[in-house]
Amino acid sequence: MIFTNPAGAPELACDECGCRWFDRMKNSCYECGAEVPPAAQAEYQQALLAFHRGKSRERSENGN
Numbered sequence: 001m002i003f004t005n006p007a008g009a010p011e012l013a014c015d016e017c018g019c020r021w022f023d024r025m026k027n028s029c030y031e032c033g034a035e036v037p038p039a040a041q042a043e044y045q046q047a048l049l050a051f052h053r054g055k056s057r058e059r060s061e062n063g064n
C-alpha cells in the first residue's frame with residue numbers, strides 16, 4: 001500500500017502488516033517477509049515522481 005507522510009511524500013508500506021520497512025535488496029518486508037509486488041513498486045515510483053515534479057513546480061512558481 002502507498003500512503004503519504006506528513007511531509008506530503010509518498011511512502012511504501014507492506015500490504016500484509018502495514019510496516020514501512022523494506023529490504024530493498026530482496027524487495028520484501030522486514031517485518032513479515034511479504035514481497036512487494038512489481039505493480040506496487042511501479043505505483044510507488046510513479047507517486048514519488050509526481051511528488052518531486054509537484055515540488056519543483058512549487059519552487060519555480062515561488063522562486064525568482
Ligand SMILES: [Zn+2]
Binds near residue numbers: 032033034
Ligand atoms: Zn509486512
